[in-house]
Structures are given as C-alpha cells and as structure tokens.
Amino acid sequence: MSISLLRMKLQDPDSELFTDTELQTILDQYSTVSQSARVDLAWADCLEILISDIRKWTSYSVGGMSETFDKVTIAENIKRIRRRWNVIRGSEFKR
Numbered sequence: 001m002s003i004s005l006l007r008m009k010l011q012d013p014d015s016e017l018f019t020d021t022e023l024q025t026i027l028d029q030y031s032t033v034s035q036s037a038r039v040d041l042a043w044a045d046c047l048e049i050l051i052s053d054i055r056k057w058t059s060y061s062v063g064g065m066s067e068t069f070d071k072v073t074i075a076e077n078i079k080r081i082r083r084r085w086n087v088i089r090g091s092e093f094k095r
Helices: 002-010 020-028 035-052 054-062 071-084
Strands: 087-089
Touching: 002 020, 002 035, 020 035, 035 054, 035 071, 071 087
Parallel strands: none
Antiparallel strands: none
C-alpha cells in the first residue's frame, strides 16, 4: 500500500524512476512513524535522489515532469515536506 501511495506522489506508475525494492528500502527508514508521515518523508527522500541522480533526472525530464518543476522548486518542496513532519533532513527528527 505504501509503495502505491509513494508512486502516486512521485507520478511514477510504471516504475520508470524507482524500483519497488528502492522504494521499500526508503520507506523502511521511517517504520516508526505514522503511515502518512512515512509516505511523505519517503517522498522527500525520493525527490532528493531524483534531483541529484542524473539518470533519474533524465528519466523524469523525458516524462515531461521537469517542464513543470525545476530542481530549485523541488528542493523547496523537499524542505517543506520535512518541516511538516519536524524533520531536519533525511531521517533526523528534531528532538
């Protein structure tokens, strides 16, 4: 279920950007938080990977998504998502 939700947020229904194994590994980092937080935080991690991995970014660009969102906008969204769940970066929760 979480992988499906994450794929929907990433707009990656055909597994062109991330494999199920990659998504599950990212989701597993957040196994102690709510389902909603888990999917959002994994989404932020996936977006961070996307903008830093040239092959994934190229696939994203070919799919037309980069015409809507540039890397700076995506980076701002990553920060916004993490702030919503009180996360500094990655899996580091504020204490």
